[in-house]
Amino acid sequence: MATRTQSTRADHKWGMVIDLDRCTGCQACVIACQSENNIPLNDQSAFLDGRAIEWIRVERYWEGDYPDIKARFLPVLCQHCDNAPCESVCPVYATYHNNEGLNVQVYNRCVGTRFCGNNCPYHARLFNYWEPVWPEDLRNQLNPDVTVRTRGIMEKCTFCIQRIRRSTRGGKQVEDQAFNPACVQACPTDAMTFGDLNNPDSRVSQKWEDERAFRVLEALGTNPSVKYLKQVDAHA
């Protein structure tokens, strides 16, 4: 019932704002995430089987009617909900909320019941149906900071927790925009903003209050840490 109270000793509350009016749907964030987080290559058969793994994906939808029609894009990643439906259904605490507002996934605990995947309204959680394999010549490009997930477990966007950890290790103070998740870093139109919502001066905190801001599936009361900005077009 009650939304989770934030732990008082937390210094950070990570959040993201995505400006949809700037998004061109170029998929750079998807590719950046893929290589940063050791996600196996999604070939054609992976998509045909419905088993492609994308921690962030770009949803395309149409606005208006032909011929006055516009393609619109919505990058969807784990929303790191404060009131996350996936957390309470896991029997082994493989997913839980940490005190920095992140919804974290502990791969070693996961037994693969996939209940969390069912209960995520954003389709942000993905299951490893096969052992991940990379072509021989790509073996050496794996990111050493990120675990390669075995088959049979769930995975999802972590807000690039390895970068957060590296930058804030030992209680180090970080400046706003000192580091970013791979998707934010790769975004050519600067549509994505990441940062600490506990810091009122951060860029993300300022955009958080933007009048264009909304959350996806807000009526479910999941209270996500990701907001989207979109100008409501009066002529659409």
Add this chain to the structure above:
Amino acid sequence: MHNGEHEFTAGPLPTHQDVARDVLGRFQDLGHRYWGWVTVLAFLFLLGIVGFIIRLSEGFNDENRANWGYFVATLAFIVTTFTAMPVISAGLRLAKANWRRPLTRVTENMAITGLLVVLMLIPALIALPSIDGRLSIWFEFPLGAPGVWDVIGYGTLAFIGLALLWGVALPDLAAARDHLPNSTRQRVIGWLSLGWVGGVRQWRVLYQGSLLAGAMYLLTYPLVQTLMISDFHHGLIPGLKDAIIPATVVVNGLQGAVGMTLLTMYLMRRLGNYEKYFSVEQFWALSKPLLSFSLLWFYFWWASFITFWYGRQPGESEVIRLLVLDEYRGALMISFFLNFIGPLIALVWNPVRRSVWGPALVGTGVVIGALVNQVRLYVSAFSVADPSQHVLHPRPATQWPEAPDLLIIVGAISGCVLLFMLVSKIIPVVSIWEIGEGLRLVKVRRYLNRYARVIAKSH
């Protein structure tokens, strides 16, 4: 405590004639006590009408809809207890339970309260806001709903109830007709007995008819409860989506029916010396369904609560705060104790079940709990200002009963009892022929050192 039962098992069984003589003797008698009770009840009923008129003078409109909350809750209480009672006799007759025989008529006589229900339904429907622009089970095809369908539903229930009461009572009406001295009352009863002489064909029609009418009452009752809870509760609270609630109120109704039957039997034992008919056997046998219905009621309630609790959606949270955690928490706790905890703690013990006072006490609690529960369900729904919202906001405050509300509650309950007492002097309150039939099917045999009952199963 065990005496009554022992006599019945070991001693010689009474004959059909004994029963007829005894029942008709009581039936004929219209003493001061009877008229005294009737006068008191009629006075209380008039007070209820006064309360109703006060509410009526304030009129019906959307601003003061909350005024009618207690009226609707009272209506629902009558449907949950008095009008539900024929379900017991219908069900037990279909199940061929032998112990039902002395108590079927008591429950069927309560079918008369269906008339009061239909009368009370009309102002309740006027107080109900239009279904335009809000959610209801009628979706896009109202066809006069909810008013027309609710009246048809409750009218059908009352009609089937009266048909059941009248049809099954025919042999006893004939017996009363032949027994009473010539008087207006005797002539009315004679007319009502429709020339019953007890031919083979008449009996066959009676058997088939009683089973059919009973089955129809059994099927109609859940449907009208579904209508009532959907129209008067569920549709008025924005954000509520509780698919189980019709089943919950049906179980609450069955529970209330058993509770009210136990209470009635107890009062008739104490005030009317009916110990011979309502023995420990009946209390013992009824206590088992009472316990199971209590557990079922909790189970259904819990099924909906845990779903809401886990859903944690804003709409659900507001509803659950209104009905469970906040405004009506006290009401829920009272009915929770009286309808679940109390019966559970008391009735798991065989010595309590196998007594008169135990089931009667628990039954009384269940009846009171049912009243409080109807208040929780319907008063809260009627106090919602705007039923067309998507999320309940703001939640209405707890609404306490005012003087007219109390008058209406007391008056309506007295009215039901009054109707029952009036009917009981036209139709004997104990079914002579059913007991007689039962006596023919039971033999007491000696097995080794104890007595056992041998019951024939006819087809």
Add this chain to the structure above:
Amino acid sequence: MYYRRTLTDAQINRELLDVVFRTPMWWVVIVSCLGLIVAGAASAFGFMMNQGLGVTGLQQPIFWGFFITNFIFWVGISHAGVMISAILRLSQAEWRRPMVRAAETMTVFALMTSLLQPLIHAGRPWRIFYWVFPYDWARGIWPDVRSPLVWDPTAIITYLTSSSLFVYTALIPDLAIIRDRSTGWRRTVYGILALGWHGNPRQWKLQGIAGILLSALILPVFVSVHSIVSWDFGVSLVPSWHVTVFAPYFVIGAVHSGVSAVVTLMILMRKLYKLENFIWEEHIDAVARLLIVVATAWLFFFWLDLVFALWLKEEQEMTVWHLRLFEPPWSWLFLAFIVFSYIIPVPLWMFRRVRRSFTWMLWTSLMVNVGMFLERLIIIVPALMRKGPWVFTYDTYRPSAVEVTLIVGSIALVALLLMLFSKFFPLIPVWEEKEGQKLIDEVKVGDRVIPALVKEH
């Protein structure tokens, strides 16, 4: 009526214990066939473990498929045992006698099989000990009691324990009968199992108390098990799963499919073990009448589910129901489900001739279970296909050969276990039959003699 047929104690012993002392050829053939199928399913499981869950038809939003359907299906079947024996024992229904043990053993075996399903379905079954056992072995962290997946094994293991005890308590007098009629190692084994039963009044009294107590205590467990299974769905946010009516709807549906399975089992048993003297038309008739009531109550809950699902007119909920009701192949499956589980069988059961025909009852009861399997599939898969505003599956879920093999294997496993059990223990309780014979009486009413029953109290 049925208690007209009088049998002597000796005859009861001879006919019911026949198969215990003799191994007919057909038994060996059936058991070997079933064994082969189970072995095949085990290899399919091995293959799946070796390759990963990719060999199933599951895909990204459809995380639960045939295995979970099968899990609910077998938990549902297991509800018959208690329904028949506990409730009918408490209400002293006389017609329960020949079917109680068959129903109870089916409960136990169906539950064991159902417990296998979540194991098979999990991504890393070898780690599941962490999860099923509510004890912290090695991880330094306890299971999360908020998760319905922790309630599941707890409820099912409780149910399995209590129903095994239930079967065993009722079996003891019969074990003693077999012990007294056998020699050699068999006598030793049955002697140990019979726990020194001599049939003295005190032992009978204790056995009776144990039976009644277990019946009463098992009832809440019985209701809770399928409720908890339903809360795997009910407490989630998936549209059309997040419904308050799910718990009783699942329980009554489970009773519907379970009791039908008991009918199937009894008819097959009667044929195989030649139990014509014990299982009569009247027994099947009584169960069929019970089934009419259960099925109609189930239909009421189904109707509530449907009406209130549409109540709020939520877009996602409507999308799911549209998929179920109007889009092939789900629309065809939905039609098959409702026709098989209600529209054909229940009106047929209204006819006395159908209720008393073993052939008709065999096929209608099988039909109900096909329908109920489809029901669970329709609840699970379409909801997952359209749970969010984003559509991934324009195609549909297709179970792979591995999944189908494992489903067939689970049916064969239950059949195999029942065949093995019925070889070593009488499937119809010998002592219950004898007790039933003692309670027969007659009452003379006028010039007619009506069969009667002695009622204790």
